[in-house]
Amino acid sequence: MFRFLRRRRSGSRGQSLAEFALVAPIFFLLVFFVIQIGLVMASQNGLVDGVRTATRRAATYRINELTFTDAALKSSICSTIDTELTTRLKSRVIGFTAADLTRTIAYEWQQNPGGADYFIVAHITASYRNQLYVPLVSAFLDRSDGTVDNRLTLTASEQMRIENPALDPPASLTSQTC
16 A cells, blocks of 8 residues: 555656646746836836826926026026936936936926916926836737837926915917927
8 A cells, every 4th residue: 555655756756747837927027027017116116106296396386487487596596406306316217217208208388277376386287208127028028118129218297376465467479498
């Protein structure tokens, strides 16, 4: 009886190895896919947080039409907002490089509903080309943004009204970008 059990155990060892060889690639692909998606989601959350923080900073300035005519003041405000965005992204996005960031900082004039006065909205949009780290999984994710460059383009946009006193109609309603 013991001989029969020994033979049965030794024969099943080869079977489990074959089953593992069939299941392991799919299992590890799923595990690495979850890891890569986690890294992408962390970068997206960091990008959204950075854009939101920079927009809050942009909304703290009392902006009016004269602000955009003074080049030094406009440059100072824009560089402060840009610094806020990149500083926040450095601490929140894994492997952040400023060369992969494209951002737009704009102030837009909008008319109050039912009134003749205007207000300003700070609008920030950022696009970041996030590095993909897992080689086999990145082959699937890389094509989703339309380019094959081992990077996935993430975007975030935020706008916030600037609480100024009511403004007179501006000379032109064009938005001012940094």
